[in-house]
Amino acid sequence: xxxxxxxxxxxxxxxxxxxxxxxxxxxxxxxxxxxxxxxxxxxxxxxxxxxxxxxxxxxxxxxxxxxxxxxxxxxxxxxxxxxxxxxxxxxxxxxxxxxxxxxxxxxxxxxxxxxxxxxxxxxxxxxxxxxxxxxxxxxxxxxxxxxxxxxxxxxxxxxxxxxxxxxxxxxxxxxxxxxxxxxxxxxxxxxxxxxxxxxxxxxxxxxxxxxxxxxxxxxxxxxxxxxxxxxxxxxxxxxxxxxxxxxxxxxxxxxxxxxxxxxxxxxxxxxxxxxxxxxxxxxxxxxxxxxxxxxxxxxxxxxxxxxxxxxxxxxxxxxxxxxxxxxxxxxxxxxxxxxxxxxxxxxxxxxxxxxxxxxxxxxxxxxxxxxxxxxxxxxxxxx
Numbered sequence: 001x002x003x004x005x006x007x008x009x010x011x012x013x014x015x016x017x018x019x020x021x022x023x024x025x026x027x028x029x030x031x032x033x034x035x036x037x038x039x040x041x042x043x044x045x046x047x048x049x050x051x052x053x054x055x056x057x058x059x060x061x062x063x064x065x066x067x068x069x070x071x072x073x074x075x076x077x078x079x080x081x082x083x084x085x086x087x088x089x090x091x092x093x094x095x096x097x098x099x100x101x102x103x104x105x106x107x108x109x110x111x112x113x114x115x116x117x118x119x120x121x122x123x124x125x126x127x128x129x130x131x132x133x134x135x136x137x138x139x140x141x142x143x144x145x146x147x148x149x150x151x152x153x154x155x156x157x158x159x160x161x162x163x164x165x166x167x168x169x170x171x172x173x174x175x176x177x178x179x180x181x182x183x184x185x186x187x188x189x190x191x192x193x194x195x196x197x198x199x200x201x202x203x204x205x206x207x208x209x210x211x212x213x214x215x216x217x218x219x220x221x222x223x224x225x226x227x228x229x230x231x232x233x234x235x236x237x238x239x240x241x242x243x244x245x246x247x248x249x250x251x252x253x254x255x256x257x258x259x260x261x262x263x264x265x266x267x268x269x270x271x272x273x274x275x276x277x278x279x280x281x282x283x284x285x286x287x288x289x290x291x292x293x294x295x296x297x298x299x300x301x302x303x304x305x306x307x308x309x310x311x312x313x314x315x316x317x318x319x320x321x322x323x324x325x326x327x328x329x330x331x332x333x334x335x336x337x338x339x340x341x342x343x344x345x346x347x348x349x350x351x352x353x354x355x356x357x358x359x360x361x362x363x364x365x366x367x368x369x370x371x372x373x374x375x376x377x378x379x380x381x382x383x
Contacts, residue, residue, distance in 0.1 A: 001027045001107070002128050020140040020147060024107075024236055028243040031103050036251065043193075043255050045089055047263045050197030052086045054272050065328065072335040111137075111148060111234045145171045147236040151229055172235055175242045176228045180221045182245035187216025189252045196265060198273060200280035 004026045008019040056079065063075035082088075110129065129137070140147045146161045151169040158164055191212060200206055224241065227233050293307055 002133065004030075005133070016136055017140040017142065017147075020137055020236075021142055021239060024239050025243045027103075027107070028240060028247055032244070032247050032251065039251065040255060040258075041089065043259065044263065046194070047197065047259050048086045048088050050265070050269060051263065052082055052088060053197075053199065054268055055082055066335075067328070067331055069335050069339055072332050073339050076336065076339075107240060108233075108237055111236045142235055142239070143171050145235055147239075148234050150232060150234045152231060168235065169229060172228060172238045175238050176225065179238065179242040179245045180224050182242075182249045183220050183224065184216060186245065186249040186252050187212065187220065189249070189256060191216065193256050193259070196273065197269070198276070200273075200276040202276075206280070 001023045004023040005019050008014045008022055009016065014022070059075060059078045059082065063071055063078075066072050066075055125131070138146065138148055145163055145168055149158070149161050149163055149168045151165045151172065153165065153168075158168075191209070194209060194212075198205065198209060228238055228241075290307075290311070293303075
């Protein structure tokens with residue numbers, strides 16, 4: 001932000017307020033553009049995960065009962081080869097938030113520090129900003145409102161800036177409402193993209209999808225509104241939100257179109273999603289049917305006993321299946337640990353062998369040089 005302000009103010013001779021406001025906008029554009037390839041990697045990773053899901057499930061089913069080292073190694077090698085073939089990087093999705101979050105926190109803390117009248121006149125630097133630049137930022141205004149002002153600031157802060165909380169509120173409102181709308185549309189676009197690759201039989205994935213709907217439609221708009229209107233969020237941060245959310249929305253829509261053309265879903269992936277949705281609906285219908293039968297059986301003791309026996313049998317089968325799955329997982333993890341130890345020993349032996357070969361080659365070369373080098377020969381006397 002400082003670099004952009006220096007460029008705009010000193011080179012292009014923009015006014016103090018305009019240069020600081022445009023610097024905030026260009027800060028968002030700069031950071032977001034720099035991490036756009038990483039964001040694409042994250043979105044691509046999610047789509048690739050869906051594209052490889054049918055093959056991965058086939059491999060998992062083929063080696064579901066693996067109990068030997070050969071079978072476990074074959075299963076892991078097949079999964080590894082599948083990830084390599086699709087160039088799948090599951091950790092890519094964690095990188096963009098890890099980059100943007102420190103940028104936002106740093107900007108927020110700097111602006112909030114400069115908003116406090118207690119810090120006016122301080123000769124200490126704030127981040128990369130020197131005292132002169134801090135004073136320049138405090139003087140910057142947007143529609144007559146200082147960039148460091150916020151609606152819920154104390155009265156003495158507002159008096160020192162020459163504004164009121166209501167004036168600040170009326171100024172941030174045209175920025176805050178679109179920022180919230182951009183956030184909701186962006187979440188809906190992301191959820192729409194996720195819907196077409198959803199595995200509805202995966203309980204964790206399905207619940208996370210429902211949670212994201214609640215967060216995107218209810219929680220995030222409510223949080224942004226309350227923070228901006230009742231929390232210590234300066235006008236400069238609202239400008240940052242507006243720009244960042246608009247940029248993110250445009251980027252999300254662009255990447256959705258790019259996914260459609262570069263990594264389209266085949267018929268088998270649509271059939272897989274439809275099949276998982278139908279199995280989920282059938283399981284839900286079965287639960288409702290069982291609940292309905294329980295209610296009807298309240299009037300008949302024989303029916304109650306029959307349903308109880310069915311439920312006990314189902315619970316026993318489910319418990320046996322889970323126990324069998326846990327036992328297999330435990331066995332396979334133990335075999336994987338043995339395989340890793342064996343491969344590590346083989347690798348260490350290979351490294352030791354190569355080292356010995358290099359040392360032997362070096363010693364042979366030294367011996368050849370010693371033979372080739374002429375010894376000291378007595379020169380004849382001049383007498």
